[in-house]
Amino acid sequence: FRSMEPTRRDSILRALNEDGQKLVDEGDPNDPDLKRLQEEIKYCNKLFEDFLRRLKDEEADKSSSRKFNDLSASLQNDLNEKDKILKGRVQESIPRDLESLETLVFQHKVRNIV
Incomplete structure (x- = not known):
């Protein structure tokens, strides 16, 4: 049934009903x-x-x-990318000047890495 084309299934059902109805119409109702x-x-x-x-x-x-x-695949890809970014950040040294540090914090927030 699953492997049949829908039109084939419909035609089989239609033929069954039409042929059966013809026999019923032509025969004795009490048979x-x-x-x-x-x-x-x-x-x-x-x-x-x-x-169906x-x-x-x-x-x-x-x-x-x-x-x-x-x-799930999309989420996994996002997580892998965030993981790569975090690993890269962990390996970098912390900047000593305030402006560079604020830039890093801003970038961190923009990329939604908490």
């Missing part, structure tokens, strides 16, 4: 076999609906997983 056919067609329609719902739920889950993975 137990036709009543059973109608019940089985209803059951097939329900199965199709259930399969499951397929949509799986696609929604995959989409959510992709969004989470993308967000």
Whole structure:
């Protein structure tokens, strides 16, 4: 079901319903076999609906997983960059003049490194 094209699934369901309805229309309304056919067609329609719902739920889950993975990767990249900046700052000597020190503090705040 999952590997079928949506148009193919729709055409199969449509053909099942149309052909089944033709048989029901042409037959005796009291025929137990036709009543059973109608019940089985209803059951097939329900199965199709259930399969479609499951397929949509799986696609929604995959989409959510992709969004989470993308967000996690972006966050990891940001953290790696901040880590690199902090490691570089730790290795640098602390400036002795006030102006250079204020510049470093400003740069630190601008880059959102706390």
